[in-house]
Amino acid sequence: MALHWFPGHMHKALKEIKESLSDVDVLIEVLDARIPYSSENPEIARIRGDKPALKILNKFDLADPDLVAEWQAHLESERGVRTITTSTDNPGNAKHIASIVKDMFPQKAGPGKAIHAMITGIPNVGKSTLINILADRTIAKTGNEPAVTKMQQRINLGNGIILFDTPGVLWPKQENPNSIYRLAASGAVKNTAMEFDDVGFYAADYLIKAYPEEMKARFKLNELPDTEIEFLEAAARTRGAIMAGGRVNLHKICEILLTELQAGKLGRITLETPAMLEKEKIEMAEAAAKKAADKAKRKEKFKQGSATPERQDRKERRNEKREEQSKRMKKQNRQRQR
Incomplete structure (x- = not known):
């Protein structure tokens, strides 16, 4: 699946983030706890360098807690990185974000001093809700669809932290094809920018392997089929996604699957693991090497x-x-x- 959703305001926002990052002390990146790798902006990672970072794994209430713990250990293995889990429907840990940031910069404690932090995150990850919790007032506009925040703003939290809010941005080129599907499945892109059938098949293939019992229970199946198409056909029959003549409406059952996945109705699910990431990195490196070799071969043929x-x-x-x-x-x- 090709993802074609990089609006003009995202291009502008990414440019402004790059220009402003050198002026802040710490980068706060809000990630989706269900897809910590796929929701991490590689453009930000490239320009962050050694700058301290706090990675917030939001929507923890929707994610597999055991795998979230694995991801926290994986992320914190990088120098200068701290992590915390939060849930948009429960302020809980969000109240601790300010104290963690202050602990990272003890030299800036006291009157007349301020820590400058930049908060970033992909669309629909819950960044604006977290900002309102941190500020203890409504500052950032929230919504249940991507790309609500359109411009950068500077917020004085009143506790020694100056926060630079940035619009939710994706990146123009998706290097990992699996990440494209995970972003779409989690709701990080608008429905109009993806093919429900395409994403639904990908999600179904992963879910019947990683969470078989949850799928059987949710779709009232006595036995779980071996393939994603058979699963979707069986699920369609239990949900009434049938067209005239008894044909299965694959588009409708894929839409149902993705909607319930995003709402957490399938259970606490994480769509990727650190082990999967390492394997995919090797595959991406091999694909890049092959692409470079093919390009060199074409260049040589052109010369000859x-x-x-x-x-x-x-x-x-x-x-x-x-x-x-x-x-x-x-x-x-x-x-x-x-």
């Missing part, structure tokens, strides 16, 4: 012309004739000189 034997022979004959002509010209020049 067509690689067909017939044309190669003609090229060699032309070179031979040029050499013979060159020898004759040299011989004639020597004779004239005598």
Whole structure:
């Protein structure tokens, strides 16, 4: 699946983030606890360098708690990174974000000093709700669809922290094809930017393998089919996603599956693991190496012309004739000189 959703305001916001990042002390990145890797903006990671970072795994109430713990250990293995879990429907841990940030900069404690923090996150990750909790008042506009915040704003939290809020941004090029599906499945992009069937098949394939009991219970199935298409067909029958003539409405059952996944009705589910990430990184490196090799091969072919034997022979004959002509010209020049 190709993802074509990078509105103009996102391009502008990403540029402003790059320009402002050097002026802040710490980067606060809000991640989706169900997809900590896929919801991490690689553009931000590239320009962050060694700047301290607090990664908030939000929507923890929707994610698999055991896998979230694995992700926290994985993320904190990077120097200068701290993590915390939060849930948009429960302020709980969000109240501790300010104290964690202050602990990271003890030298900036006291009157007249302020910690400058930038908060970022992909669309629909719950960043605006967290900001309102931190500020203890409504500052950022919230909504249940992507791209609500459109421009950068500076917020004085009144506790020694100056917060730079940024619009939710994706990135123009998705390097990991699996991440495209996970972003779409989690609701990070608008419905109009994705194919329900495409994403639904991907989600179904993962869910019947990673969470078989949850799928059986939710869709009232006695046995779980082996393939995603068989699962979707069985689920469609229990949910009435049937068209005239008894045909299965795959689009409708995929829409049902994704809607319930995003709402947490399928259970606490995480769509990726650190082990999956390591495997996919190897696959991406191999794909990049193959692409580079193919490009070099095409470049070499372009230099040599067509690689067909017939044309190669003609090229060699032309070179031979040029050499013979060159020898004759040299011989004639020597004779004239005598």
